[in-house]
Amino acid sequence: MSRENFNDLIAFLAVAREKSFTRAAAKLGVSQSALSHTVRLLEERLGLRLLTRTTRSVTPTNAGDYLIRNIGPHFDQIESQIASLGELRDVPSGLIRVTATDDVIAYILRPRVEQFLKKYPDVKIEINADLRLVDIVAERFDAGIRLGEQVTKEMTSVPLTPDIRFVVVGAKSYFRKNSKPKVPHDLLKHKCITMRLPTHGGIYAWEFEKNGRDVKVRVDGPLIFNSIFPVRDACLDGLGLAHMPEMVAEKYIADGRLVKVLQDWCPYWTGYHLCFPHHHQTTMPFSLFVEEMRYEPAESSHS
Incomplete structure (x- = not known):
């Protein structure tokens, strides 16, 4: 079948489903006379009447019904698949x-x-x-x-x-001059590198937990930052203890530059x-x- 016949079948399906040449023409964006001519040529090529026309209505004949039931779904599927291709094109943008x-x-x-x-x-x-x-x-x-x-x-x-946890760490150089804390309140005797929280403006209190007991320690020290990376770097320089997500410290713990303390007090979140x-x-x-x-x-x- 030629490509023109495919177009003619699309035209016929539009008329049969709309039951009106006027509405089908508007939907397809063609003139009513051109659409009527297209359907008439299709009927002549097939040697079958596909539509019964009266002044008030347009209805499919038995042959027209056959085409609607057996060919119509294939055109619908093609249209749907083409639309899906459009969605795929739009996905990565x-x-x-x-x-x-x-x-x-x-x-x-x-x-x-x-x-x-x-x-x-x-x-x-x-x-x-x-x-x-x-x-x-x-x-x-x-x-x-x-x-x-x-x-x-x-x-x-x-x-x-x-789940993740925050850990307390210090540089080896820091611990050469200072003892390791055994319990959270020992941190009050240490220089600690702190962070100011922008949401409330306060200095973050370090949080601990052991055996169902929650402890917050308001540590103090010579440096306050508003970002974790300067905290880590100052800690690496041996300027004090720091409290940070384990993922930030683990590389330096692995190579021995930072040492974890109070591990049994550091819960998972x-x-x-x-x-x-x-x-x-x-x-x-x-x-x-x-x-x-x-x-x-x-x-x-x-x-």
Whole structure:
């Protein structure tokens, strides 16, 4: 069958389904007379009447019904598949805005973003480094990364990591001059490198837990930062003890430059989550991003 006959069949199906040459012509964007001529030529080629025309209506004949039932679905499927191709073309495009702390960006987000952008190079990701608990909706972000304890009921969340813990560390050079703390309150005798929290403006109190007992220690020291990386670097320089996510310290612990203390007082916390509002408009790029970021636990990373 020639390509012209395919076009004629599409024209016939439009008329049969609309039961009107006028409505079908408007839908196809052709004149009523041209459409009528197309259907008449198709009937002549097939040697069959496909439509019964009256002044008030247009109805399919038995032959017309046969074509609608047996050929119509194939054209519908072709149209659907072509539409799906359009969606696939549109999938890897658009802007995704995410807010997170600088350590989360460095150790969790950036490595996965690298893989995501290799798969979807037309997607743009804007990453905002901020220690504040940013209002995701008000500041027009698609998502934020939070510890499990910080996820609010207004948010949908997807886990990014297993449970994590914060550790207390010091440089070997620091411990050559200072004894290791045995219990959290020993920290009051030490120089500690602290952080000011931008959300409330206070100095972060180090949190500990052992045998169901929670302890907060308001440490003090010569240096206050608003980012974890300067804290780590000052600690490496031997300027005091520091409290930080284990992922930030582990490389330096492994090579012996930092030493962990108070390990039995450092609990695990619910890991990091990607959070976004329940009513977030889930575009295809964002859905793909969520699945790329999602942590799928194999087995517990600690007992």
